[in-house]
Amino acid sequence: MDKQIRIALAGNPNSGKTTLFNKLTGANQFVGNWPGVTVEKKEGKLIVDKEVVLTDLPGIYSLSPYTLEEVVARNYLIEEKPDAILNIVDATNLERNLYLTTQLVELGIPVVIALNMMDLVGKAGDTINVKELRRQLGCPIVEISALKGDGVRDAAKAAIEAAKTGKTLPQHRFSGPVEHALAHIEEVTVHNLPEEQQRWYAIKVFERDEKVLEKLQLSAETKAHIEQDIAAAEKEMDDDAESIITNERYVYIGQLLKGIYKKKGKGQLSASDKIDKIVTNRFLALPIFAAVMFLVYALSMGTSIADGGIALGTFLTDWANDVLGEAWLTEGSRAILEGWGAAPWLVGLISDGIFAGVGAVLGFVPQMLVLFLMLCLLEDCGYMARIAFIMDRIFRRFGLSGKSFIPMLVGTGCGIPGVMASRTIENERDRRMTIMTTTFIPCGAKMPIIGLIAGALFGGSTWVATSAYFIGIAAIVISGIMLKKTKMFAGDPAPFVMELPAYHVPAWGNVLRGTWERGWSFIKRAGTVIVLSSIIIWFLSGFGTVNGRFGMVDELYGDETVVTDEYVAVVAERMGIPEDEVEPMDDSILAHVAQPVSVIFKPLGFGDWKPAVATVTGLVAKEDVVGTFGVLYNFDARAEQAVDEETGELLFDEDGEPVMEELEENGDQIWANVAADFNDFSGGHGKLAAYSFMIFNLLCAPCFAAIGAIKREMNSRKWTWFAIAYQCGFAYVIALIVWQLGRLFVGGMNVVGLIAALILLALLCWQLFKPYREAQKLAVQV
């Protein structure tokens, strides 16, 4: 059997490595149109030759040890010594990309250059003399377009060929004093290393690369000896060693490209530059961003196209809720099971428990798919990368780093990779702060909560969904400003350098793959964790002790000898509701446990046991908030006091008697019941209470899985608890302010609550606007 061939895929961030990797291996790695998508290396076997293993390395600009990506990439290249390097070079940014190439060819590993985006070069009217470039660099060059798949197999073939027979010798020579020092270093320090790697090590020693020096374990005497050579070169060149190497590489590249790279209309703005002049404009950027996100949410979660809006997502979700969730899953299964003569408790478990819970969550899949499709389109065309740039400008003003925005972008799919993506932030304080705040951005699992509140309480209003997104961003900015003013997080923001990719027509493969991956993770969770939660919630809400007898509360309430008038009065008093509103579920295990806990949420406007349970189950999985509502509110239509649609106030007739109305018997039953209940326990201010509920659930601690990710990334129990406490505390304060101040406008103001809200608001403003001060004295003696 032939020996396995290992090829490393190396190149600058966002040069198309992962796209090429996917094309060559048939993998479906996530492709993001912003730099830094790949942090760890990934492996895959070539489709055309399974004996060839391709390793996708993180995008790097150099082989310096300054970032995690650079360390991962260079450790692999030096320690693992792949048989060949396939260096993907962005032909539209040749000068900057070749900086890495000049270092790769020094590693002693055969290098093949895949000149990517040649189609864009041609489109711009530019020309590259590839033959001459190949001659000058001394390695094979293949022109490709990774996105279109042009030339990718030729590049792989060339890399395999190079791995078998090739050898790449660096053509570049530094100036005399540097070469003199390098020769000395090679002779004194690295002569016992493999010959082909000696030059690279010598250059790194010359640059005083700490990691290399540490690895070589040079004696003090040797160090002193080579230091003389380096110092002599520095004196002669009048610069520090590292800068000398960097400068000489760029001078070499500049000379190399003369006559090879001909740019048409030099100095003229490209199409991307022209778009950016508007899209990233200092004054227009934010309004454009707001308008784009409003459109995204209007299309996915706004008013349904059936009701005169533009939301295809809502239209499909309405169908999924009405037909799939209610008519087919819940009612359909009930009819079938009853037809089979199944026991009532089994019908309840399967129809009202499992199918109602899972159906409630699955009903939101169409809205999520439309939303993810929109976000993936924005990512793939290059717009989201601009948002990171725009946000950096804003973040920096408040002492935050734009690097924190990349985890936020990733977090719109799922909070876990969002938290993990914070690894790219080198500054420990900024990293911790990013971990603490990333989950404020609404992840996919929180979308059903937004969809539920927007749909059930606000008639599909687009601004509710859009505001949820911007509340997430505002929470990150506000938290960042406040935390930066504490001793724990004080300090200058980490520098954020980011290359803006050229705009291009989205690749449908990437867009659909991204949409499906995010949607599938949601569907899979509905089939696993939501099933289990629904069963548990159904049991706890369906069984209980009624007047000393344990059993199914529905059945026990049908027995008049058990449920007497006196007993109903006791339950009504315990639950704080009128006697005619007592329902069997009020005697369930869940109601008994949750009712005392729900007091905590009274100041936030949703101090009832059902939303309290939904909030707690949201810690298991955020989708579970909706799943829990699905189980708890899945009862038949009932008469409810009518509510004025305009004001949300309860309606009374001329005699002061409540106007009762029968809730519609259709697929929206669950959500109509939710809306009616929110109106009930909030004194007719259901919309405000629901908005406060949404804010709390969006901002409070994420699900257990994301908390686990926070714990791993913080690597500290203390910091993990601090993060959870901060998130819950912040969510509580914001929801309280919204509910209490909101009642100033909608009525039913509570003086104590209002004072508490004003005090908290004042404290927030004080922390936000107080001047930033660096520590005046060192806390630790040195």
Next chain:
Amino acid sequence: MFAWLSANLVNLALILAVVLLVALVIGSMRRDRKAGKSPCGGNCAKCGACSCSQGCAHGGR
């Protein structure tokens, strides 16, 4: 005994189906956990956006 079984056959079959479903769900979640897949349902081992794609599988950084 036989009469009771035949009278409750549907119920027994449904109970068995629910128990099987729960076992499958728990088994699948345990397998995912062991394989290092994120409990978020997304496959971290495949997710290029997830910098933990290697780390997750080995329990962290």
